[in-house]
Amino acid sequence: MGRTKNQPEGGQAPVVQRVRVRYAKRGPLRFTSHRDFARAVERAIHRAGVPIAFSQGFTPHPKISFASAAPTGVASEAEYLELGLRERVEPEALCKALDAALSPGLDVLEAVEVHTAGSLADRITASRWRIELPGVSDDQLSTAVAAFVAQSEVLVERLTKQGRRTFDTRDAVAAIEAVPSQTSPPGVVATAPCAILDLVVRQVTPSVRPDDVLSGLRVVADLEPSAPHSLRSARATRLAQGTLTPQGEIVDPLEADRDPVAIGER
């Protein structure tokens, strides 16, 4: 008999609108891995009734693409994804529906229709991070930052999927500063010092993550928190992602699409 492989009837509806979304990973849910988040978004899209478009083929996949995701355990106020839709929606309504369909802590902050050319990834060249370091004093951190900045290369090691790799962390760092800890957030135990690092890192290959920079600080200045803290329990938050301007500002990747008239290109 020899049946031919079962193929779905007809094709999938085409994409009629693309929407880019900024979302946050906050509090305990910063421990959501990218894989976990991708699954949660897919379900939230169904719950929220988002008219997502699907890829062609025998096992169609929803048209969702993610920009570089923050590492597991790192909080973020600026993660991005793009949705391909088979029906037009009001981006603001999509933002609210999707946010309501996700657990509190995975918060959808903004949705913008895409009018311009260029992928999300093209518009992301750097990230700003804020790192809380319990057990580290302001002086300790300032000294370490000064030592780091004085170097032209700071090599660190990390275990990657390809094995142990050594790479430079200094060159990727566009800005690094110890922030006075009077600004430390509520909830941090007052008795223990908690220095805060403000960091702008360029997107490079292999990627330099906030914990790599901490390793760098340890390499150049033996930065080590007092017991029982460790550098691994530092709390990092991505504050912004986008294009790094020569002035050192980060322009977020939705900016170009917020006001299509002003851009004047389609």
Next chain:
Amino acid sequence: MRGESVFPQLEQLLPLISKPIQYVGGELGAVVKPWESATVRWVLSYPDAYEVGLPNQGVQILYEVLNEREDVLAERTYAVWPDLEKLMREHDVPQFTVDSHRAVGDFDLFGLSFSTELGYTNMLTELSLAKIPLLAADRDESHPIVVAGGHAAFNPEPIADFIDAAVLGDGEEAVLEITDIVAAWKREGSPGGRDEILLRLAKTESVYVPRFYDVDYLADGRIQRVVPNRPGVPFRVHKRTTMDLDAWPYPKKPLVPLAETVHERFAVEIFRGCTRGCRFCQAGMITRPVRERSITTVAQMVHEGLEFSGFTEVGLLSLSSADHSEIGDICSGLADQYQGTNVSLSLPSTRVDAFNIDLAQELSRNGRRTGLTFAPEGGSERIRKVINKMVTEEDLIRTVTTAYSNGWRQVKLYFMCGLPTETDEDVLQIARLAHNVIKSGRQATGSKDIRCTVSIGGFVPKPHTPFQWAAMERPEVIDGRLKALKNEINSDRSLGRAIGFRYHDGEPSLIEGLLARGDRRVGAVIRKVWEEGGRFDGWSEHFSYRRWVDACAEVLPGFGVDLDWFTTREREQSEVLPWDHLDSGLDKDWLWQDWQDALTEYEQDDCRWTPCFDCGVCPSMDTQIQIGPTGRKLLPITPVNTGLRVPAGA
């Protein structure tokens, strides 16, 4: 302060361990209530890893039923992996709930659901991390009441020293009754302390409190008798049966985790109980009678559950799903309703019957075609009569051939090894059967591109089944049979290439057998194994046979018994079994007769279609079979997608 979150301490440890997401909660459907808002506070646990425990239906149902009550708070806890356990001990972080990260020791009641006995060591880890004394006798008013449930609770004797109480059977109504009793006692100012509340529970006759029973032994190690040591405590404790499942349509709001778990689907139980009468099947014996959910309730649950959860897969669960009186209409009706959507439907437990292929065809209309599994359980016609699995070889070949002809290229066949009266020949017959399946399949399809997988599980005799008296086979005999079977399958290279072979070795089954049919003396073995590092015994990479054998050798001789005594020894009719005072409704004389029928290869029909065979359950539990057909049909529904669901007030 009681009920305070331990998250700040836990948070420090999470960057240091694998898969921290499993410990932070945040699931859809999770309920967080203020500590002071509740009179009675439950913590529920499925004592295995989060990825296995979270999808557990029993815990999800009780969690929802309890949290629907305004004055009740229920949270969940799971077994933590050894990496986190070590850090929690070092940093003095207690066993916590995933919902609000409260310390387990702060709650009033600690309910543990055991679907397998291999979770016992994990219970000890949870108790110890919660700083609850391991022995029930050492606890006071400040500690939660530890309650065991689930199928293993039908013989909780091996864990009798560690639990305060056990509930047999369906939990929906039982947890609410226990809650009411505890609430009343607390309102009165907790008179009489722990002893009094346990006594009040015991007097219901449906909560078993081991400390109120004394076990006497004969000189040869057998049990002489089990008797209450308190006035007002019943001689026998009865199982609970929830009737009218349409009145209990849970879960309504299934938990949807962020972490990946073993079942990523919305499961609807389409009926409870089974009277097929497979003699090895404890689930079928202890959940009688059959109670169906109606076609309309099933459809409504599917609809609402999908909308709530965003899952795209639905499992229609039961012990033998194709036996629902309206399964044909359920499958075609749901397939109609979800045609053209990305929702896929599956029917996990099916019997060997061509009718199932029709159902599977209906369910795979949306394009996704999952594998088909059939469970003949025994390789030879003879052994299938012993276990009362009424499947002929012709049935099997016809069913599987139909599946191949309809486009399935892979089927899975499930068998057991180590069954009572089993010989080498019975097991080798599995190979012949698999060869015939492939031959017939190739003939029917004209294609060599078909496969089957033979999967073998070890038989474990369980309490409250006709095989509760049976001797287990020794692991080395099982392993020898499996090796011979593998050779036999590959004796024909052309056919063997198309047959996959999966099996577990006999050692874990023997330990499961010890725990399933053990008595209170086995508790000391469990404790010893746990002290020696035993954790996650249901996981082959963590299970150590050596550790169990050594603990048995150290502990059991003191009682005049040993591992063999509990496992490979056949029991006589007159022997008092450790669970005789626990009433599943099954008449012990009927079970014995069914055991004798097994030995004479006499088959017993299903009471849904033939007259009652007096297993004893319905009259003793005052229950009856609840089955359709209702005659109702599912109406087509408008496509699920009706635009964005923006919450009101957003």
